[in-house]
Amino acid sequence: MSTEERQVEQLANQEYKWGWVTDIESETVPKGLSEDIIRMISAKKREPEWLLEWRLKAFRHWQTMEEPHWPNVAYTPIDYQAIRYYSAPVQKNRPKSLEEVDPELLRTYEKLGIPLREQEWLVGVAVDAVFDSVSVATTFKEKLKELGIIFCSFSEAVREHPDLVRRFLGSVVPPNDNFFAALNSAVFSDGSFCYIPKGVRCPMELSTYFRINAADTGQFERTLIVADEGASVSYLEGCTAPMRDSNQLHAAVVELVALDHAKIKYSTVQNWYPGDKEGRGGIYNFVTKRGKCAGVASKISWTQVETGSAITWKYPSVLLVGDNSVGEFYSVAVVNNRQQADTGTKMIHIGRNTKSTIVSKGISAGFGQNSYRGRVEVKKNAVNARNFSQCDSLLLGDKCGAHTFPYIDVRNTSATVEHEASTSKIGEDQIFYCKQRGLSTEDAVNMIVNGFCKEVFRELPMEFAVEAQKLLGVSLEGSVG
Amino acid sequence: MLTIRDLHARVEGNEILRGINLTVNAGEVHAIMGPNGSGKSTLAGVLAGRAAYSVTAGSVRFEGKDLLAMEPEDRAREGLFLAFQYPVEIPGVNNSYFLKSSLNAIRKHRGLEELDAVDFLTLIRQRMKLVEMDESFLNRPVNEGFSGGEKKRNEIFHMAVLEPRLAILDETDSGLDIDALKIVADGVNTLRRPDNATIVVTHYQRLLNYIVPDVVHVLVDGRIVKSGGKELALELEERGYDWVRENNARATVAG
Numbered sequence: 049m050s051t052e053e054r055q056v057e058q059l060a061n062q063e064y065k066w067g068w069v070t071d072i073e074s075e076t077v078p079k080g081l082s083e084d085i086i087r088m089i090s091a092k093k094r095e096p097e098w099l100l101e102w103r104l105k106a107f108r109h110w111q112t113m114e115e116p117h118w119p120n121v122a123y124t125p126i127d128y129q130a131i132r133y134y135s136a137p138v139q140k141n142r143p144k145s146l147e148e149v150d151p152e153l154l155r156t157y158e159k160l161g162i163p164l165r166e167q168e169w170l171v172g173v174a175v176d177a178v179f180d181s182v183s184v185a186t187t188f189k190e191k192l193k194e195l196g197i198i199f200c201s202f203s204e205a206v207r208e209h210p211d212l213v214r215r216f217l218g219s220v221v222p223p224n225d226n227f228f229a230a231l232n233s234a235v236f237s238d239g240s241f242c243y244i245p246k247g248v249r250c251p252m253e254l255s256t257y258f259r260i261n262a263a264d265t266g267q268f269e270r271t272l273i274v275a276d277e278g279a280s281v282s283y284l285e286g287c288t289a290p291m292r293d294s295n296q297l298h299a300a301v302v303e304l305v306a307l308d309h310a311k312i313k314y315s316t317v318q319n320w321y322p323g324d325k326e327g328r329g330g331i332y333n334f335v336t337k338r339g340k341c342a343g344v345a346s347k348i349s350w351t352q353v354e355t356g357s358a359i360t361w362k363y364p365s366v367l368l369v370g371d372n373s374v375g376e377f378y379s380v381a382v383v384n385n386r387q388q389a390d391t392g393t394k395m396i397h398i399g400r401n402t403k404s405t406i407v408s409k410g411i412s413a414g415f416g417q418n419s420y421r422g423r424v425e426v427k428k429n430a431v432n433a434r435n436f437s438q439c440d441s442l443l444l445g446d447k448c449g450a451h452t453f454p455y456i457d458v459r460n461t462s463a464t465v466e467h468e469a470s471t472s473k474i475g476e477d478q479i480f481y482c483k484q485r486g487l488s489t490e491d492a493v494n495m496i497v498n499g500f501c502k503e504v505f506r507e508l509p510m511e512f513a514v515e516a517q518k519l520l521g522v523s524l525e526g527s528v529g
Numbered sequence: 530m531l532t533i534r535d536l537h538a539r540v541e542g543n544e545i546l547r548g549i550n551l552t553v554n555a556g557e558v559h560a561i562m563g564p565n566g567s568g569k570s571t572l573a574g575v576l577a578g579r580a581a582y583s584v585t586a587g588s589v590r591f592e593g594k595d596l597l598a599m600e601p602e603d604r605a606r607e608g609l610f611l612a613f614q615y616p617v618e619i620p621g622v623n624n625s626y627f628l629k630s631s632l633n634a635i636r637k638h639r640g641l642e643e644l645d646a647v648d649f650l651t652l653i654r655q656r657m658k659l660v661e662m663d664e665s666f667l668n669r670p671v672n673e674g675f676s677g678g679e680k681k682r683n684e685i686f687h688m689a690v691l692e693p694r695l696a697i698l699d700e701t702d703s704g705l706d707i708d709a710l711k712i713v714a715d716g717v718n719t720l721r722r723p724d725n726a727t728i729v730v731t732h733y734q735r736l737l738n739y740i741v742p743d744v745v746h747v748l749v750d751g752r753i754v755k756s757g758g759k760e761l762a763l764e765l766e767e768r769g770y771d772w773v774r775e776n777n778a779r780a781t782v783a784g
Contacts, residue, residue: 495627
């Protein structure tokens with residue numbers, strides 16, 4: 049191994065900085081999964097009967113399903129009875145305002161760089177903070193309310209806006225959609241709910257920050273975002289977890305609904321604990337994310353930067369139902385050490401003149417295995433559908449892997465579908481060239497990786513792009529002129 | 530400025546440089562000529578610190594320091610610049626950002642303030658004129674999608690911005706048409722100062738019509754077999770490399 053390769057490896061092996069634990073009293077349910085547990089979770093959340101029934105139905109269906117093994121990942125079987133499905137920090141009374149939130153929780157988010165005190169935000173971002181199974185605080189709620197925007201925890205939405213929740217819950221990802229979506233539907237604890245009324249442009253970024261804290265606990269959050277006719281919103285999601293030797297399951301569901309002329313931009317910086325160098329511990333990130341462009345000329349755009357998790361299994365997708373609707377997927381997935389990722393998207397063209405764009409950048413280092421899996425489907429009536437897909441892989445070192453599994457299914461002859469793919473190795477030539485211009489190896493690698501991801505990073509909202517670049521150990525690219 | 534003593538180097542087990550001796554003083558332009566495979570690019574690579582080359586004997590002093598003990602980036606920061614024979618593409622990294630990082634890394638090493646965006650832009654706009662480069666090149670990814678000639682001009686542009694003490698131009702003329710050749714040569718000539726030096730590595734004499742060397746060296750089989758004034762280049766052009774090779778063989782036998 050040359051010096052350069054060694055340095056690249058060292059750089060790729062930076063420590064996980066978010067691995068500490070908050071010492072806080074938690075209220076939990078016993079480990080394991082049964083109808084009783086589900087009833088217990090539902091009762092703790094004082095849910096209406098219809099929702100309990102919805103959960104139980106999902107659970108009964110889940111019991112008939114098999115865990116999928118088609119992703120290109122390998123792991124020891126999950127014991128679903130060894131997981132705790134609910135854990136919440138004890139809060140005497142439900143806090144009415146941020147002042148009443150346990151200071152230990154506020155400190156936790158501060159340490160993560162997510163201050164929950166509104167005045168500490170320089171830029172317009174409203175945050176819903178989810179700690180293990182519950183939302184502990186949501187900022188700027190009142191300000192958003194003035195515009196008719198609902199942004200709150202899922203539990204609160206069930207209580208305060210049951211009609212909206214009932215109308216849209218499961219409308220994009222039905223409870224029986226897949227194994228992990230069914231599991232989530234049975235036990236989901238909290239998450240964010242967001243509704244943008246007709247014609248309203250949400251004036252600030254909405255964001256949810258997920259933190260898993262308790263051991264042996266799964267996180268099963270559910271996010272539902274509805275943009276009514278002509279509305280638009282940009283939503284951000286971030287997540288971290290402590291370092292633990294055992295694997296933890298994160299099986300979330302995210303549903304997006306865009307009505308006529310509505311736009312939803314959903315950005316994720318996923319940084320769950322990836323496990324140690326030997327592959328011990330880490331989060332299993334088995335997530336179902338799907339958006340439905342229900343209305344004409346609606347648009348849903350997913351941007352994800354996946355750096356964490358031991359195993360990632362997710363395909364943020366768009367159902368292009370409305371005529372002239374647009375779906376986008378921009379992704380950077382990084383695997384290092386023993387991490388495995390099988391991620392990509394599905395673009396399902398149903399309406400006429402629908403358009404989708406897929407840009408996927410996979411970076412593999414160490415012994416990491418990175419798979420892009422994408423499905424582009426053009427249904428019979430989807431006249432003039434257009435898709436462009438680009439999948440690039442970058443390899444750092446020679447023990448990692450990159451794989452691409454594109455599926456294309458076209459049932460209408462007027463469709464245009466393009467797929468481009470490339471695989472490259474970070475070149476010693478490139479690093480030497482940078483060094484000959486006075487840059488250190490570290491700066492050279494950062495620059496090359498950053499350049500590789502540029503098309504995706506520029507889709508991220510500014511504040512997030514910074515975090516994403518930092519996460520990759522990349523210095524921010526300044527703009528000149 | 531640069532003193533090379535009995536330099537031997539190997540690539541993949543083959544000895545390519547077999548005892549190079551060369552002294553370059555400030556203010557001078559040296560041309561190193563030689564047939565294919567004589568070790569010209571290896572010499573340039575060894576001086577810049579390319580990892581594939583291992584030095585087995587000899588020494589190189591640069592501005593009084595042991596050049597071979599330095600990492601490639603430190604050689605660059607000390608003022609050694611290599612214009613690549615095959616400039617490398619760095620997709621997604623724009624040329625001006627790359628140069629700014631580069632210039633500031635060098636300035637920092639020398640204890641100078643980093644240039645801010647405005648000062649940097651003023652500087653690069655001025656230097657672009659030297660190589661008649663269009664401003665659109667600033668925002669394009671480093672060398673990506675550049676034609677062969679554009680890449681070579683970009684190298685000279687980098688050189689103009691970084692203002693090295695010693696510039697090594699490795700076959701900068703290859704792949705350039707006559708107009709581009711003149712532009713590149715004009716750039717190099719404009720940058721010539723009493724306190725810097727240039728080594729022009731080339732196969733052909735053509736470039737030396739425009740960048741006039743003080744000394745011409747002929748490299749054959751890893752050794753400098755002949756050195757002389759600028760007229761040596763013309764003689765070589767006329768008589769071919771076999772002439773020096775034969776001379777060399779005779780000299781070896783005689784010696």
